[in-house]
Amino acid sequence: MTNAPNVRLTGHIDVPADRMAAVSAALPLHIALTHEEPGCLSFEVTKDPMTAGRFLVAELFVDRAAFDAHQTRTKASEWATITAGIPRAYNIEEVPT
Template structure:
């Protein structure tokens, strides 16, 4: 079953520059992962500092591997402690 994550991360103003600088590499690395069908992180036009996140992976193993890899990157360091508001569902 495919795994889809949707939601957002609200980045505090004092960390916004760091997060924006790390984002392109995070997107590039994630899209290159085996099992990644799509991965998008886009600024919200309505809420300053909010980034909408949508990702789809081919299966749970690919999704779990992404979570593990991403947890050991610069992205993880610059976003550490910033609450995420995500919903993860299985798709047929």
């Protein structure tokens, strides 16, 4: 029997200057709620030291079901409202466990 692969998301979100305060204020709760999700192995959002307004995102979930549950929760969250329309560039891949 093989284990299901982990799901990893990497990329960034580019926050406009006029929305930075609201996004920065909402980010700690978004991170905390994600860490509490079943199947979350890691979740990091950090400021990019090279690009103003850019946050680097790195997520790792135990399997596709856990990742999909995270996406569903996030889409219905305050985070989704606060970050609506902000450009994101993400790569999602399955990685062997």
